[in-house]
Amino acid sequence: MLLALDIGNTNITVGVFQGEKLCATWRLSSDPHRMADEYAVLLMNLLPRSGIEFSAISDVALCSSVPQLVLTFEELSQRYFGIKPLVVGTGIKTGVRVLYDDPRAVGADRVTDAVAAFRTYGGPVIIVDCGTATVLDAVTREGEYLGGAIAPGIQVAVDALVSHTSMLRRIELVRPKHAIGRNTVNSMQSGIIYGYVGLIEGLIARFKQELDGEAKVVATGGLAGIIADASEAIDFVDPDLTLQGLRFVYEMNPDRGTAAAL
DSSP, X not given: OEEEEXXXXXEEEEEEEETTEEEEEEEEEOOTTSOHXXXXXXXXXXXXXXXXXXXXXXXXXXXXXXXHHXXXXXXXXXXXXXXXXXXXXXXXXXXXXBOSSSGGGSOXXXXXXXXXXXXXXXXXXXEEEESSEEEEEEEOTTSOEEEEEEEEOHHHHHHHHHHTOSSOOOOOXXXXXXXXXXXXXXXXXXXXXXXXXXXXXXXXHHHHHHTTTOOEEEEESXXXXXXXXXXXXXXXXXXXXXXXXXXXXHXXXXXXXXXXXX
């Protein structure tokens, strides 16, 4: 079984595949100070709850935007599974030609999303990742990664708003019934939810113009459902996009993650 790890700045999304089937997923908090042994204990408790034996993990693949945690999970993988994990990065086959000015500057999660989006939905395709950052990426009809746009994430914006004002408090991120809020909570919900919908829809429109007018749009990330519920610009919501991308990349690199433990 393949253990796939999407390691972000806020959350770690964990998935286990049996062939093409995604058997289980979990979300853990990202903590660069947490030791490999601590994450291993969490996995030891989570896997059996879904009927998966710890010893059944035969392969590990990961992508990360947090370098410290790459080292942590490499240690975990080798110590507890006896496996050198596949880490998406330079030298790994992805099947996607990166047209960024500096291809090495593209986050591994963005490339992994591009692989999954193109393989699953075809091209051209626009990916909207609603996580710690709100990231939009564009993939051509031929499956080339063009680049994208990066904005502060929804939760980051909320945190900044609350921490820099005296009268505003944390709110539940749900879609309000009206754009014109009649109280402070609804006003904040409107500004945040509909404000980000406007930002994302505006970028999608500009992306489509540069992609000759046509592109499918797939949203992923922890807050993708909130945006998709309030926008007609999103064609698909795929919370497991990055995990599926890790599976695709692993299948293209069968000999990259099988070294024995240290």
